[in-house]
Amino acid sequence: MAAMINVQNLDFSYGSGELKNQVLKKVSLTIDAGEVVIMTGPSGSGKTTLLTIIGGLRQAEVGSVSVLDKQLVDSIERIKVQVRQQIGYIFQQHNLLKSLTAVQNVSMTLEMHNGLNEQERLKRSAEMLSAVGLADRLHYKPEQLSGGQRQRVSIARALVGNPKIILADEPTASLDKQSGHDAVSILKKLARESSTTILLVTHDYRILDVADRIVELEDGIIKN
Numbered sequence: 001m002a003a004m005i006n007v008q009n010l011d012f013s014y015g016s017g018e019l020k021n022q023v024l025k026k027v028s029l030t031i032d033a034g035e036v037v038i039m040t041g042p043s044g045s046g047k048t049t050l051l052t053i054i055g056g057l058r059q060a061e062v063g064s065v066s067v068l069d070k071q072l073v074d075s076i077e078r079i080k081v082q083v084r085q086q087i088g089y090i091f092q093q094h095n096l097l098k099s100l101t102a103v104q105n106v107s108m109t110l111e112m113h114n115g116l117n118e119q120e121r122l123k124r125s126a127e128m129l130s131a132v133g134l135a136d137r138l139h140y141k142p143e144q145l146s147g148g149q150r151q152r153v154s155i156a157r158a159l160v161g162n163p164k165i166i167l168a169d170e171p172t173a174s175l176d177k178q179s180g181h182d183a184v185s186i187l188k189k190l191a192r193e194s195s196t197t198i199l200l201v202t203h204d205y206r207i208l209d210v211a212d213r214i215v216e217l218e219d220g221i222i223k224n
Contacts, residue, residue: 002136003066004165004197005031005054010063010073012049023049025220027063029109033164034195036188038211045138046220048169054199055087055167056080068164071152086111088158089198090168094150096142096157100123103131103138106157113161128156132186148179155187159196168200185211 023046031037035100041047053065053152056072056079063070067083088109096105106125110116116124122222123214132152151171158166167188172180183199184207190200200211208214216223 006066008064011154019210036212038216041217056083086164088166090158090165090171092170092173101139102153109175130161132156151183166198174203
């Protein structure tokens with residue numbers, strides 16, 4: 001299988017001079033197509049920083065970060081945009097727009113797909129919400145949904161554009177054990193059906209069983 005994510009000797013620091021804080025130290029990580037990898041580690045170990053660099057949301061300058069065969073270290077914005085368009089993001093806080101319904105929140109992701117009109121976007125979004133078990137909640141706004149249901153909407157939003165990679169940052173942090181495990185299990189099932197690669201950052205040891213591989217990041221260093 002081809003590597004979808006290939007990180008080699010990545011260093012990353014915040015600040016400069018006496019205030020310089022090195023967050024990532026010679027990080028190397030390879031993730032193959034269709035693989036589900038969970039990254040664990042204590043707070044402040046650099047997990048979210050690494051995730052945002054891989055996702056093209058943060059610029060790194062030392063080492064190599066190849067995502068979908070595109071080099072992101074010292075890359076121009078156009079390259080990062082091309083990568084971001086093929087990645088689905090899931091965040092801890094859902095980031096749903098309160099004024100929009102579930103189907104409208106999901107549909108927004110498809111607005112960059114120029115070949116689809118509004119009716120087609122809404123149809124595909126409704127199908128994806130049905131796939132995550134929310135067929136009866138299409139027209140509910142976020143405040144009318146439980147935490148687990150809101151996270152399912154964010155999963156549908158991440159998957160609806162058929163991304164090649166899903167990056168998830170603490171997706172179960174605000175959920176109880178059952179809701180968290182259900183949400184991640186649905187994510188894995190749907191991603192498996194489309195051979196989507198998943199990199200999931202978490203403190204939640206209750207969901208480790210969904211991973212093909214577990215990677216530990218501590219003090220900016222990959223431990224295994």
